[in-house]
Amino acid sequence: MLISVRRLRIARALCDNPGRNLLFGPPVRHHAGDRASRRAVPARTRRRRMSPRPIATATISFGLVSIPCQLYSSAENSQKVRFNFLSPEGTRVKQQYVDAKTGEPVERRDLIKGYQFAKDQYVTFKPEELKALEAEATQAIEIVEFVPVDQVERAYIGKTYYLGPARGGDKAYGLLGAAMKKTGWAALAKYAARGKQYLVLVRPVGDHLVLEQLHYAHEVRDIADVPSGEGEVAEAELGLAVQLIEQIASESFDPSKYEDEVGQRMLEAVERKVADGTEITAPAEEETTAQVIDLMAALRASVGGEGEAEQKKAAGS
Template sequence: MAARSIASLSLSFGLVSIPVKLYTATESSSDVRFHMLAPDGSRVKQQYVSEKTGEVVERSSMNKGYEFEKDKFVVFTGDELKALEEGASHVVEILAFIPEKAIDPVYYDKAYYIAPDKRGGKPYSLLQQALAKSGRCALAQWASKGKTRIVQVRPEEDGLVFQQLLYADEVRSLKELNIEHVQVSETEMKLALQIIEQGAEDHYEPAAYEDEEKKRILAAIDEKIEGKQVVTHEPAEATAGGGQVIDLMEALRASLKGDAKAKPASAPKRKSAEPVTEIPVAPKTRKPATRATKTPTEAPAKVRAHK
């Protein structure tokens, strides 16, 4: 199915205006969705009921209200809200050009793609190639649906990504968690770096990983369709207190040896006066995420995503 644009915009690049079309970059239609059913197996229907009269209210007769005090609202009709949204601008104004890695990914919101519209091919390609060569991305603003949005326009090999960003007040700070920073020894650091090096890869390959939980649910759905009894797997019980406490050095060494079942019975005597750090280890509840094999496997085909 061909991609369909969701908006036509104009990207301002200096005195150049680039006509572009906006496309969604992600989708969730592949999620396994379940419907709510009555005891007789029929679908249930959601209804809105007035708190005052108890009567069912049809969606077409509803208005929206903003609660400025407890149980006090200012009411907006659908036409009034539409008029407010019509004030949105289709111009995306570039504010600055910043280093590509200057934005913490925690500020990333929804991602879109932009492609050139009619007569926009050359200035679009110029901006894409200039950003890639400079190692910078564009920071822009765009008014849409009653909100001024900040976006990052960054170059990729096949085009430009239109990354919507969160504002500072929409992102919580790690400082709120009051995380204790504990001193670690040089030996512990050396072993940890060795473990990282063992598992180091140069690129992230999204296709190399699969949603194991989704596969398990789809397999259970197929079993139900075929009239089979679904086999359930009981998760391992978590022990109180976060699990057993083991010696960190011993766990690091066992990790390098690949001995996942090493028992932390007693810590060996050390010649140096290096401090021993202990770390709580939570019990294993499920298998870690597995990478997809190159051999194609037949996924359950009996379940389709519902619109």
């Protein structure tokens, strides 16, 4: 089928049934009357809590101090509805590289990398040339300086990862976090991974450390280049605006109050189509079966054919 019913049930259960055995338990069934009560429950209590798995290992280093750590993703997209491209018959399609000039297909193994320095003009690089330019993956988060944590503009912050202590690093991990919390400083560091060098910020969050990948200065656009409002603000208008803000203001940020409504609608639409039987089943590939021939029958037929031919030849002579 286009989408597995079991996968849909698991995806729904991840949101709504944190205590169920999703892989081996019975199918999860929902009733229309339950939707309001489900949505009233915060998403973080509906989601099945699973122990995160580290995606990489690293070592925080500054001076003579080394802290073995593990990196964890701070977000996941398992709830996202993903679609596949299909042919009208329901079979999967493959992407193919085509020469823009000749229209001939190009195999992936024959592709080379080139940098366009002028229109339709490229300089090419061999894999070994690019490999020599890559940063050595030392897995070291090398702290180069400490800066006030509130001085880092949010525009510079890219992806966020969680840092946890690896074996033997608990005490030093806790000490670094406590020292940064007490001083109000965060650590700027260089981190080499996957052939690239990243500028990162390590800062404390509660009892944990967070690693934030930063954009380099040349990657961030100057906000001064963006037009800003130049009209004068009247005091009465300002007072009304402040009053409106205070009417819908909250004392704290609670992201669990909000859900991806579009994603929920898509998931429900997919479930309806599967339940209605409107899915497309990819046709089975035709198997080329060799014709089975009875060897003895073939031999007898051959011998019989030759005998008949000899008899006809003798009768004609």
